[in-house]
Amino acid sequence: MSLRLRHLTTLEHLPRESIERLLDRAVMLRDACAHGTRKLDQLAGRTVLNLFFEPSTRTRTSFELAARRLGADVINFDIGLSSTSKGEELFDTLHTLEAMHLDAIVVRHKQSGTPEELVRHAMSGVSVINAGDGNRAHPTQGLLDVLTIRQHRPDFSKLVVTICGDVEHSRVARSDVHALTALGAKEIRLCGPASLMPAAGELPQCQRFEDFDQAIAGADAVIMLRLQKERMSDTELPDETAYFRHFGLDKRRLAMAAKGCLVMHPGPLNRGIEIASEVADGAQSRILEQVGNGVFVRMAVLSEMLAR
Amino acid sequence: MSLRLRHLTTLEHLPRESIERLLDRAVMLRDACAHGTRKLDQLAGRTVLNLFFEPSTRTRTSFELAARRLGADVINFDIGLSSTSKGEELFDTLHTLEAMHLDAIVVRHKQSGTPEELVRHAMSGVSVINAGDGNRAHPTQGLLDVLTIRQHRPDFSKLVVTICGDVEHSRVARSDVHALTALGAKEIRLCGPASLMPAAGELPQCQRFEDFDQAIAGADAVIMLRLQKERMSDTELPDETAYFRHFGLDKRRLAMAAKGCLVMHPGPLNRGIEIASEVADGAQSRILEQVGNGVFVRMAVLSEMLAR
Amino acid sequence: MSLRLRHLTTLEHLPRESIERLLDRAVMLRDACAHGTRKLDQLAGRTVLNLFFEPSTRTRTSFELAARRLGADVINFDIGLSSTSKGEELFDTLHTLEAMHLDAIVVRHKQSGTPEELVRHAMSGVSVINAGDGNRAHPTQGLLDVLTIRQHRPDFSKLVVTICGDVEHSRVARSDVHALTALGAKEIRLCGPASLMPAAGELPQCQRFEDFDQAIAGADAVIMLRLQKERMSDTELPDETAYFRHFGLDKRRLAMAAKGCLVMHPGPLNRGIEIASEVADGAQSRILEQVGNGVFVRMAVLSEMLAR
Numbered sequence: 001m002s003l004r005l006r007h008l009t010t011l012e013h014l015p016r017e018s019i020e021r022l023l024d025r026a027v028m029l030r031d032a033c034a035h036g037t038r039k040l041d042q043l044a045g046r047t048v049l050n051l052f053f054e055p056s057t058r059t060r061t062s063f064e065l066a067a068r069r070l071g072a073d074v075i076n077f078d079i080g081l082s083s084t085s086k087g088e089e090l091f092d093t094l095h096t097l098e099a100m101h102l103d104a105i106v107v108r109h110k111q112s113g114t115p116e117e118l119v120r121h122a123m124s125g126v127s128v129i130n131a132g133d134g135n136r137a138h139p140t141q142g143l144l145d146v147l148t149i150r151q152h153r154p155d156f157s158k159l160v161v162t163i164c165g166d167v168e169h170s171r172v173a174r175s176d177v178h179a180l181t182a183l184g185a186k187e188i189r190l191c192g193p194a195s196l197m198p199a200a201g202e203l204p205q206c207q208r209f210e211d212f213d214q215a216i217a218g219a220d221a222v223i224m225l226r227l228q229k230e231r232m233s234d235t236e237l238p239d240e241t242a243y244f245r246h247f248g249l250d251k252r253r254l255a256m257a258a259k260g261c262l263v264m265h266p267g268p269l270n271r272g273i274e275i276a277s278e279v280a281d282g283a284q285s286r287i288l289e290q291v292g293n294g295v296f297v298r299m300a301v302l303s304e305m306l307a308r
Numbered sequence: 309m310s311l312r313l314r315h316l317t318t319l320e321h322l323p324r325e326s327i328e329r330l331l332d333r334a335v336m337l338r339d340a341c342a343h344g345t346r347k348l349d350q351l352a353g354r355t356v357l358n359l360f361f362e363p364s365t366r367t368r369t370s371f372e373l374a375a376r377r378l379g380a381d382v383i384n385f386d387i388g389l390s391s392t393s394k395g396e397e398l399f400d401t402l403h404t405l406e407a408m409h410l411d412a413i414v415v416r417h418k419q420s421g422t423p424e425e426l427v428r429h430a431m432s433g434v435s436v437i438n439a440g441d442g443n444r445a446h447p448t449q450g451l452l453d454v455l456t457i458r459q460h461r462p463d464f465s466k467l468v469v470t471i472c473g474d475v476e477h478s479r480v481a482r483s484d485v486h487a488l489t490a491l492g493a494k495e496i497r498l499c500g501p502a503s504l505m506p507a508a509g510e511l512p513q514c515q516r517f518e519d520f521d522q523a524i525a526g527a528d529a530v531i532m533l534r535l536q537k538e539r540m541s542d543t544e545l546p547d548e549t550a551y552f553r554h555f556g557l558d559k560r561r562l563a564m565a566a567k568g569c570l571v572m573h574p575g576p577l578n579r580g581i582e583i584a585s586e587v588a589d590g591a592q593s594r595i596l597e598q599v600g601n602g603v604f605v606r607m608a609v610l611s612e613m614l615a616r
Numbered sequence: 617m618s619l620r621l622r623h624l625t626t627l628e629h630l631p632r633e634s635i636e637r638l639l640d641r642a643v644m645l646r647d648a649c650a651h652g653t654r655k656l657d658q659l660a661g662r663t664v665l666n667l668f669f670e671p672s673t674r675t676r677t678s679f680e681l682a683a684r685r686l687g688a689d690v691i692n693f694d695i696g697l698s699s700t701s702k703g704e705e706l707f708d709t710l711h712t713l714e715a716m717h718l719d720a721i722v723v724r725h726k727q728s729g730t731p732e733e734l735v736r737h738a739m740s741g742v743s744v745i746n747a748g749d750g751n752r753a754h755p756t757q758g759l760l761d762v763l764t765i766r767q768h769r770p771d772f773s774k775l776v777v778t779i780c781g782d783v784e785h786s787r788v789a790r791s792d793v794h795a796l797t798a799l800g801a802k803e804i805r806l807c808g809p810a811s812l813m814p815a816a817g818e819l820p821q822c823q824r825f826e827d828f829d830q831a832i833a834g835a836d837a838v839i840m841l842r843l844q845k846e847r848m849s850d851t852e853l854p855d856e857t858a859y860f861r862h863f864g865l866d867k868r869r870l871a872m873a874a875k876g877c878l879v880m881h882p883g884p885l886n887r888g889i890e891i892a893s894e895v896a897d898g899a900q901s902r903i904l905e906q907v908g909n910g911v912f913v914r915m916a917v918l919s920e921m922l923a924r
Contacts, residue, residue: 038353045654057385068381073684077673099907100681291407346661365693373716376689599715
């Protein structure tokens with residue numbers, strides 16, 4: 001028996017059973033919605049607060065939709081306009097929000113570790129859900145990625161996944177690796193320019209490649225990462241044409257992967273930089289399926305945490 | 309039998325029956341609300357997303373109220389804070405939102421034609437509603453204007469309407485002309501400085517005037533347009549005092565119109581530039597009636613599109 | 617019998633019965649929520665609009681939560697993005713919002729007196745609630761402060777309260793004084809540097825101190841004010857170290873107050889400037905209780921105004 005989830009800050013060390021239970025719950029919720037149920041009332045009377053210190057309308061909207069479809073109220077705490085501009089400290093904000101009796105705080109912050117700090121300082125029964133912290137973790141993205149893969153390749157013991165691009169700056173890559181590892185994926189390959197790879201020793205369960213042709217050979221799924229220009233200094237920024245030539249996914253490269261290889265990307269796309277439109281919009285693309293699954297995975301997380 | 313509306317991007321070529329059906333539905337909804345029903349549940353479980361690339365709290369609020377009064381959930385997709393600042397393309401945003409299973413997207417964009425482009429690229433059952441694109445169309449404003457006129461002057465075959473001001477930059481004027489034309493208005497007059505009139509050949513069903521005294525003579529309704537300073541270059545900007553003298557509506561000019569001539573303006577007002585306060589706040593002003601009708605017209609559009 | 621509240625712009629001249637009725641209602645609502653009722657439907661179908669011209673996520677969120685827990689819809693009218701940037705006048709905005717049939721407008725504005733101006737210009741049945749205007753009034757803060765005090769010190773005839781800090785720029789201080797006066801507090805003391813005290817003659821019911829040690833001696837509650845740096849000119853700004861030495865609350869000073877003296881602060885805190893962390897986070901601190909009471913007081917105000 002595994003315990004009910006109280007917070008979700010990272011997938012690292014989350015047991016396989018917990019991840020599978022969340023994925024199963026997401027599938028149940030997707031089925032319920034497919035059969036015409038547009039809105040559930042599991043979370044009626046509950047309040048979820050979006051606390052985004054980095055802008056991200058896509059992820060915020062996905063969480064907002066997930067919460068509302070379960071009947072919860074959603075408050076967007078807009079930090080751009082907030083009293084933090086008056087110097088209020090993060091933990092005072094947390095305690096203030098707790099004192100207002102919120103049920104969950106969905107937090108995104110450019111500083112790695114912020115969600116754990118919130119958990120450590122939380123005084124009440126509030127749940128903290130990480131919507132992305134620095135380059136560290138983006139657990140609901142990891143969950144939606146393995147859910148998308150599982151639909152098409154249910155046997156992870158045979159699964160080869162290639163994650164390509166700016167791995168170092170990618171919290172998506174880290175959460176994907178943790179989820180894939182927990183579910184027993186056969187092989188996880190990381191590929192990217194040496195300057196954009198994580199430090200040696202990090203993610204030891206993965207094989208590393210600098211040659212994308214080698215990395216994609218025989219892969220069942222390829223997860224292309226967004227070049228996070230906004231997190232790089234000018235000198236770190238690669239030349240885009242050269243980047244695409246070496247690390248971009250196009251038809252020619254996709255043909256080297258296993259038949260029917262799933263094409264994935266967390267979005268938003270840099271078309272022509274990390275991925276060619278012919279592939280992003282092609283028959284093997286699962287990118288929009290990922291987006292759809294994102295709402296159901298977030299419903300599953302909120303439901304497990306907050307439903308009575 | 310006319311088809312149920314799927315999208316609403318412009319009133320041009322919309323058949324008279326469709327427009328009248330929407331107006332009748334707006335009146336029904338207004339009556340329901342007047343009899344104490346504060347909230348309907350026609351759209352329970354539906355989600356409407358406001359996608360505003362141009363700021364407009366008034367129109368956004370009107371759509372938000374309309375959707376909520378029908379029981380729908382509303383998401384404000386705030387572009388200022390959004391991932392488009394990370395270079396995401398419009399159509400990727402559209403497809404991402406579609407993958408989240410939204411029911412309708414209300415879009416405002418400074419580029420004329422954007423709503424049609426969204427319709428062309430939409431892959432799912434989502435409905436697109438134009439809340440104003442460039443200087444091209446603002447269909448719900450056109451509908452609320454003819455609804456307001458119809459309440460007071462039901463016989464359009466005798467109706468003379470004068471539209472005065474910055475016609476060239478006005479999507480309101482174009483949608484008004486299309487709605488009035490469809491409903492068989494007797495005479496539509498456009499008036500403004502030559503530099504702010506649309507190209508010769510556009511809107512051929514209208515008479516054109518440079519002299520406001522002539523244009524307003526005998527009119528049953530006068531629609532004053534907002535001087536769209538924010539869409540003009542510095543050299544286009546007229547001198548405000550001279551503009552008011554030639555094209556502003558005051559008591560003296562209103563007296564030349566037909567008895568009880570309706571005074572209308574889409575808001576927000578530039579008092580003393582296109583309209584004098586004595587007239588904007590006077591007994592013949594229908595400006596706040598327009599605002600009230602705006603909510604009901606938007607309820608009607610959403611209801612026709614999304615109710616089961 | 618006292619009349620039902622229609623607007624709430626200030627606590628000045630509000631009769632004791634009205635204040636007590638609001639506090640009693642807040643307690644009832646708090647009890648209802650404590651017994652598991654997460655959401656009431658008193659205000660189903662009602663719409664509350666937040667019209668904040670000054671940023672304040674905390675207060676806005678508190679009002680939003682209060683309204684939603686009563687079943688109302690909430691619209692955030694974001695002025696930063698709004699048509700006021702196109703020059704629309706305040707009263708035109710008011711009338712536009714009224715024409716959309718809103719039930720209450722919660723307004724914050726840096727100009728003292730704005731809420732009263734809205735009340736004067738309102739044409740419909742809309743209720744206006746002041747969420748802070750200039751340095752003049754913040755009535756729901758005053759109510760939540762006396763509610764917090766009443767829980768611990770129910771007999772106001774014996775109550776000594778010290779309000780310390782930047783009294784001149786503080787709407788909180790003024791609303792606190794009015795509430796405490798109405799409820800018959802025995803003694804209200806104001807303390808702060810001469811340059812930050814209100815003009816002689818204002819708040820004549822209070823005693824004034826420049827020495828915080830004297831002001832706090834024997835106090836049952838001490839309300840520390842936020843140094844409103846954002847409302848001061850550079851020359852007005854005190855040196856922070858000196859300020860803390862003279863007017864900051866620390867353990868040593870708190871020991872001079874009556875036993876169990878309540879420590880209060882409207883937030884957000886400037887730690888180390890007006891209050892030491894050892895006291896803000898100490899056993900006598902009621903700061904988070906204030907935040908929690910804030911939601912219930914705002915529910916009480918909305919409920920009295922809008923429930924049928």
